[in-house]
Amino acid sequence: MSVILSIFKRELKGYIQSPLAYAVISVIMALAGYFFSAALFSSRIAEMTSLFMNLAVILIFAAPVLTMKMIAGEEQDGTMEFLLTSPVTIPQLVLGKYLASLALFAVIIIMTFIFPGILLTISSPDRGAIAASYLGLMLLTASYLAIGIMCSSFTNSQIIASISGFGILLLFWMVGWLSGNISGPLGQFAKALSISEHYGDFLRGIIDTTHLVFFLSIIIISLLISMLGVAKRTWS
Amino acid sequence: MIELSNVTKNYGSKTALKGISLFVKRGEIIGLLGPNGAGKSTTMRIIAGYMPPTSGTIRVAGYDVVKQPVAVKRLIGYLPENPPLYKDMTVKDFISYSAELKGFKGKENSFRVNKVMEAVGISDVKNRLISHISRGYRQRVGLAQALVGEPEVLILDEPTVGLDPQQIIEIRQLIKNLSGKRTIILSSHILPEVSCLCHRVAIINKGRLIAEDTPENLSNALMGHQEISLQIKGPDEDVLHTLQEVPGVQTVSVNSKGKDISEFRATSEKGRDIREDIFFAMASRGFAILEMKSSKMSLEEIFLELTTEEDGMPASFKEASENVSNFKHI
Numbered sequence: 091m092s093v094i095l096s097i098f099k100r101e102l103k104g105y106i107q108s109p110l111a112y113a114v115i116s117v118i119m120a121l122a123g124y125f126f127s128a129a130l131f132s133s134r135i136a137e138m139t140s141l142f143m144n145l146a147v148i149l150i151f152a153a154p155v156l157t158m159k160m161i162a163g164e165e166q167d168g169t170m171e172f173l174l175t176s177p178v179t180i181p182q183l184v185l186g187k188y189l190a191s192l193a194l195f196a197v198i199i200i201m202t203f204i205f206p207g208i209l210l211t212i213s214s215p216d217r218g219a220i221a222a223s224y225l226g227l228m229l230l231t232a233s234y235l236a237i238g239i240m241c242s243s244f245t246n247s248q249i250i251a252s253i254s255g256f257g258i259l260l261l262f263w264m265v266g267w268l269s270g271n272i273s274g275p276l277g278q279f280a281k282a283l284s285i286s287e288h289y290g291d292f293l294r295g296i297i298d299t300t301h302l303v304f305f306l307s308i309i310i311i312s313l314l315i316s317m318l319g320v321a322k323r324t325w326s
Numbered sequence: 327m328i329e330l331s332n333v334t335k336n337y338g339s340k341t342a343l344k345g346i347s348l349f350v351k352r353g354e355i356i357g358l359l360g361p362n363g364a365g366k367s368t369t370m371r372i373i374a375g376y377m378p379p380t381s382g383t384i385r386v387a388g389y390d391v392v393k394q395p396v397a398v399k400r401l402i403g404y405l406p407e408n409p410p411l412y413k414d415m416t417v418k419d420f421i422s423y424s425a426e427l428k429g430f431k432g433k434e435n436s437f438r439v440n441k442v443m444e445a446v447g448i449s450d451v452k453n454r455l456i457s458h459i460s461r462g463y464r465q466r467v468g469l470a471q472a473l474v475g476e477p478e479v480l481i482l483d484e485p486t487v488g489l490d491p492q493q494i495i496e497i498r499q500l501i502k503n504l505s506g507k508r509t510i511i512l513s514s515h516i517l518p519e520v521s522c523l524c525h526r527v528a529i530i531n532k533g534r535l536i537a538e539d540t541p542e543n544l545s546n547a548l549m550g551h552q553e554i555s556l557q558i559k560g561p562d563e564d565v566l567h568t569l570q571e572v573p574g575v576q577t578v579s580v581n582s583k584g585k586d587i588s589e590f591r592a593t594s595e596k597g598r599d600i601r602e603d604i605f606f607a608m609a610s611r612g613f614a615i616l617e618m619k620s621s622k623m624s625l626e627e628i629f630l631e632l633t634t635e636e637d638g639m640p641a642s643f644k645e646a647s648e649n650v651s652n653f654k655h656i
Contacts, residue, residue, distance in 0.1 A: 092429070092431070093427060093429075096423065096426040096427055097427075100415075100423050103419075104412075104414060108414065167410070167411060167412065167413060168406070168408045168409075168410055169410040169411065169412055171371070171376050171408075171410060172406065172410030172424070172471070173427075174376050175371075175374040175375055175399060175402065175404045175406070176399060176424065176428060177396045177399040177400045177427065177428060178396075178399075178427055179395075179396060324376060324377035324378065
């Protein structure tokens with residue numbers, strides 16, 4: 091546990107000291123602010139569905155950028171050998187890094203509390219729906235980051251890690267659209283895999299165990315594959 | 327302390343190690359010597375637990391490297407061939423991080439970090455980013471990282487590479503000071519370094535351990551016959567006869583005849599030191615020895631001898647390996 095904490099602290103410090111994290115946070119907040127006010131002024135309805143939808147899309151690009159370095163970067167700098175010869179297990183390594191990325195995004199999510207704050211002062215939005223949306227957003231972000239780390243674990247190139255991250259996340263996002271065009275079991279399957287479908291229910295204020303299980307499965311499977319990816323580096 | 331038995335390693339279809347067996351005692355410094363690509367780094371990486379062997383077992387202090395990796399890694403300090411560098415960290419932060427990963431927290435951590443930075447001489451750059459320090463400092467940062475937990479076993483892959491002569495002397499002294507307390511495996515391509523630092527030398531070539539002994543024994547064993555060149559004052563015929571009669575002398579040849587002083591070359595029977603006998607024989611006849619040189623093979627020559635032949639079986643190797651194996655049990 092203390093090893094995980096050490097890795098966590100080091101990674102978080104790495105984020106705090108790198109300009110990349112600030113750039114990504116600024117872009118996210120600027121876009122979120124724009125989407126929030128645009129939706130509010132055009133519809134004049136005190137709700138945040140469109141902001142949450144847009145945030146989910148922005149994060150498809152933001153998450154892999156901040157996780158691409160996690161494992162691919164260690165290999166690039168030659169520090170993987172150092173880590174793997176320290177008394178650290180691969181699960182500790184992956185979890186420490188994953189938790190650091192979660193912490194960074196927790197900060198971003200907390201920063202977005204300003205938007206429901208504004209709504210609450212000027213109107214009376216559906217608090218339950220907003221709370222459910224935030225739960226959905228947290229699960230969504232946690233899944234994105236797990237997938238981002240997974241992509242980082244299979245390559246030595248940070249660029250390839252982030253591009254493949256975008257690809258996988260976009261695919262998971264868009265695969266639900268198939269279900270509108272394809273009927274039968276294949277369409278159902280596509281719907282079941284779609285992040286946007288599962289996430290959409292949270293925005294409507296629905297917290298269903300199916301969705302919880304879906305996101306938790308993505309997180310666990312991606313992290314397990316990441317551990318495998320790190321282990322695989324030393325097998326060849 | 328460290329025991330490798332029949333360790334092999336394949337990278338895809340390429341075989342890097344073809345069955346290495348090695349035993350290192352507690353407190354011993356052993357040097358791995360071999361040309362580039364011989365398998366030195368691979369051997370060290372496997373012992374450090376960075377990658378598993380294809381077959382064979384490695385034990386460190388009784389722990390199996392593959393089955394109990396964390397227990398082994400706790401005992402080991404490892405300096406990889408390319409020193410690990412978090413370019414965005416300061417020197418002190420990085421050493422502190424590596425100490426933390428080894429389980430040192432709080433006061434204990436900062437105490438050890440300061441101590442090791444002092445020992446390898448990087449205290450003056452401790453607050454600088456690793457990306458901003460020179461190659462020599464980076465190498466020492468890597469060394470500090472390996473030493474920080476005061477591990478029982480040190481694995482140092484080319485510890486003095488990239489250092490200037492003054493630093494090399496310092497680091498060698500540092501390693502020497504650890505001798506007896508720590509078990510050290512180091513690799514080097516600088517032969518004098520290995521012969522001055524190590525109790526034992528293991529020569530690796532093409533993934534095989536081809537010789538293993540103390541530096542002195544290796545050169546003795548490989549030499550076999552002692553070859554002595556002499557410069558003696560006296561009538562050359564008489565000197566020649568006297569030389570031939572010295573016990574243990576096998577052949578004598580006259581190298582150059584002078585008016586008064588002649589040069590000779592004598593070879594001994596295998597494994598016999600004839601220098602004293604020659605001295606007394608000449609003294610008793612009143613011939614003055616002006617110069618006597620024993621041409622001993624340096625580690626450099628042995629290294630070349632062992633590693634440059636085709637098929638890894640040099641001419642003198644068979645004979646030498648018999649001698650080496652005899653010496654092993656002394």
